Amino acid sequence: MILIGQYDSPFVRRVAIALRLYHVHYEHWPWSTFGDADKLAVYNPLRRVPTLLLDDGEVLIESAAILDYLDERAGDHRLIAAAGQQRRAALKVCGLATGLCDKMVSLVYEQLLHAATSDMWIARCRSQIGDVLDALQADRAQQATPFWFGNSPGHADIAVGCAMRFLADAHPDIHAPGQWPALAAHAARCEALPAFQAVVQPFIPPTR
Incomplete structure (x- = not known):
């Protein structure tokens, strides 16, 4: 494939x-x-x-x-529970992480591709990004296992790990590991995995 x-x-x-x-x-x-x-x-x-x-x-x-x-x-x-509450919980984390990425990409486009930017739209995106990070931080801080739902990585871990890397690369002004310590630790644990290390490309903002 x-x-x-x-x-x-x-x-x-x-x-x-x-x-x-x-x-x-x-x-x-x-x-x-x-x-x-x-x-x-x-x-x-x-x-x-x-x-x-x-x-x-x-x-x-x-x-x-x-x-x-x-x-x-x-x-x-599979990297996610087949059914039940744990599957729903994992899908919620994935949904928050991918929605976070959507807002981060939208913010990149708004700031770099539009000659005239909307302060209201930028503020809305930044607010949504912060609120999602707060929600994921609270959820991850409650988990005692090395990864979100156990001892091995699943889709929730991958989605959040990729989102945190993109946040650091694309929006360093928002990236604040000290504000979201559980997410920062989670991202570091994910990035240490061979699968993550094998798939890396620095983000280069597009030009107008």
Whole structure:
């Protein structure tokens, strides 16, 4: 299979780390949604990443759908509970982390790609980012296990780890490890894993 997208995207990185934790071999096409939009459109009309090309020609889009497919392949070894309260709790953490990434990406675009920025929109994004970080901090601080739901990493850990890396790279003015110590420790634990270390690309802000 082929994973399309650059690793500086927290969504692409999340999928790539899951592929490695699942020991699934893949080819990587580091296409940019800006510079390679025309090539990307051949496979994904939204021109978004991640996009996953399966060996039989099927194309999967959106990180959640891609991870659902990988979980289905993994069966009992999936990186999330199959059902029940723990699955719902993990999906909530994933939803908060991916929503956090959405707001961080929106903030990047607003500040760097618009000639005239909206102070109201910037303030709203920053407020949402801070509130989500507070919620994730409170949740993680209650967990006594090395990872969110046990002794090994799952989708919640990957999603939050990727979000924290993107926060540090894209928004250093917001990144404040001392304000969210449980998340900072969690991010450090994730980044120490070989799967995380193998999938790293510094974020370079796009130009106008």
